Amino acid sequence: MKILEFTRIKPSSDSPKSAAELSLPLTFFDTFWFKLPPVERLFFYQLSNSTPAYFNSVILPKLKHSLSLTLLHYLPLAGNLKWPSTSPKPIILYTPNDGVSLTVAESAADFNLLSSNGIYEAVELHPLTPELITSDDSASTIALQITLFPNMGFCIGITAHHAVLDGKATTLFMKSWAYLCNQGYTEHSPLPPELTPFLDRSVIKDVTGLHLDMLYLNQWLASIGSDSDTNNKSLKILPNKGEFSEEFAKSAQIISVAGSPRFEVYGSDFGWGKPLKVVVVSIDKNEAISVAESRDGSRGVEVGLALKKHEMEFFSSLFLKDV
Numbered sequence: 001m002k003i004l005e006f007t008r009i010k011p012s013s014d015s016p017k018s019a020a021e022l023s024l025p026l027t028f029f030d031t032f033w034f035k036l037p038p039v040e041r042l043f044f045y046q047l048s049n050s051t052p053a054y055f056n057s058v059i060l061p062k063l064k065h066s067l068s069l070t071l072l073h074y075l076p077l078a079g080n081l082k083w084p085s086t087s088p089k090p091i092i093l094y095t096p097n098d099g100v101s102l103t104v105a106e107s108a109a110d111f112n113l114l115s116s117n118g119i120y121e122a123v124e125l126h127p128l129t130p131e132l133i134t135s136d137d138s139a140s141t142i143a144l145q146i147t148l149f150p151n152m153g154f155c156i157g158i159t160a161h162h163a164v165l166d167g168k169a170t171t172l173f174m175k176s177w178a179y180l181c182n183q184g185y186t187e188h189s190p191l192p193p194e195l196t197p198f199l200d201r202s203v204i205k206d207v208t209g210l211h212l213d214m215l216y217l218n219q220w221l222a223s224i225g226s227d228s229d230t231n232n233k234s235l236k237i238l239p240n241k242g243e244f245s246e247e248f249a250k251s252a253q254i255i256s257v258a259g260s261p262r263f264e265v266y267g268s269d270f271g272w273g274k275p276l277k278v279v280v281v282s283i284d285k286n287e288a289i290s291v292a293e294s295r296d297g298s299r300g301v302e303v304g305l306a307l308k309k310h311e312m313e314f315f316s317s318l319f320l321k322d323v
Contacts, residue, residue: 001127001147002106009064009144010099011071011078012187022075024092026163027204028212031089033162034220035238039170039258040129040281041160043265044115046153047272052106055148060104063146063156063270066181071100073191074173076199081139081164083233089217090235092141092164103130103145111152115277119316122284122306129157129281136234141165142173153276161237171263172197182271258283261293261301280304 011018026034050059071078079094107127113120114128130143141164145157160170176195183189190196206212224238246254258280259265265278280290283306290304307315 001109003103004106004148005102005104007102007104008099009067009071009102010097011075012068015072015187017072017075019096021096022079022094024076024199024201026089026091026213026217027201028206028216029166029204030163031213031216031220033166034090034217035224036162037237037282037285038132038159038161039165039167041158041170041265042125042128042277042279042281043156043158043174043268043275044111044153044277044279045155045270045272046111046115046276048151050148050151050153052148052150055150055154059154059272060146062181062184064102066185066270067100067102067144067177069180069185069187069189070173070177072187073176074197076164077141077173079141081141081161081235082137083235089213090163090233101130101133101140101143103143105145105147107147107149107155109149111149114279115153115155117277117302119312121309122281125279125281128155130159132159132161132237134236136236139235139237142170156270157281167259167263169197171265171268174265174268178268178270182269254287256286256288258288258290258304259292261291263292265292266295 013019047059075094076092078098078100079092080098081090082093083090105127109124109127114124128145128147130145132143133140139161141161143159145155147155147157149155156174158170158174165173172195176191176197179191179195180189266274268275268278275295277295278292280288282288283290283304290302292302292304294300294302305312305315
């Protein structure tokens with residue numbers, strides 16, 4: 001893996017929208033995921049004309065420009081998670097000149113293998129996933145990486161903070177970015193209604209009367225030995241889900257599902273065709289199973305697993321036994 005560039009993409013400065021500060025409160029849907037590790041997803045695109053020269057002169061400029069335009073519609077994603085001293089809970093804050101970190105890289109790895117349905121070491125995907133920048137005082141909402149596989153194609157990696165984005169919102173952002181890249185729109189071009197984000201969080205009501213947002217947040221703080229009434233309001237996320245409790249984890253295996261066939265992740269066409277393969281990399285950290293719609297449009301379901309090698313080989317033999 002060779003890092004070619006590390007930059008920050010800001011919302012287009014030609015629009016007055018990027019010059020205004022914007023903040024959003026966390027809801028109980030968000031604080032529930034407050035300390036969980038981010039979700040890492042890769043979109044592989046096969047492209048015969050993917051020489052370094054074409055990548056640097058055509059593909060990369062289009063992706064950067066359209067990303068800047070997309071962030072105008074998704075300003076919170078250009079900001080950071082913050083916890084002001086006067087606020088009982090963190091907020092998502094965008095200020096002018098904020099932006100999204102973008103890593104540009106080139107890989108000599110086996111593109112065909114990594115974008116296939118075959119079995120390979122999960123660690124081979126890690127260099128393609130960007131790192132979310134977090135500290136005690138601030139946490140990025142997303143991080144992006146574009147990796148060229150010379151003469152084979154390229155890969156877009158997105159790492160999303162789970163307290164800011166769920167799978168549906170992440171997919172909506174990727175589809176919006178792809179739409180603007182494909183259409184070649186300007187900063188004055190609107191997104192179609194189905195891709196336009198709705199940012200008014202006042203419509204989310206806690207009908208239980210239990211203040212679930214603070215209940216979940218205080219449970220997280222208590223599990224790591226912190227207290228919302230002290231100055232120890234760290235925004236660092238946990239390396240893996242097993243560290244925040246789960247006494248419960250000693251007596252039961254927790255399995256979660258990442259993604260959904262209804263997200264339609266294979267609809268993210270940036271102008272060079274739909275993805276060859278979409279992979280949720282982070283399932284190798286939290287024992288989750290990834291689910292997506294079938295790429296061929298057959299109304300089938302793709303399932304992703306990340307198990308220990310001997311477990312994966314055994315599962316594969318059982319799965320293929322009657323095929």
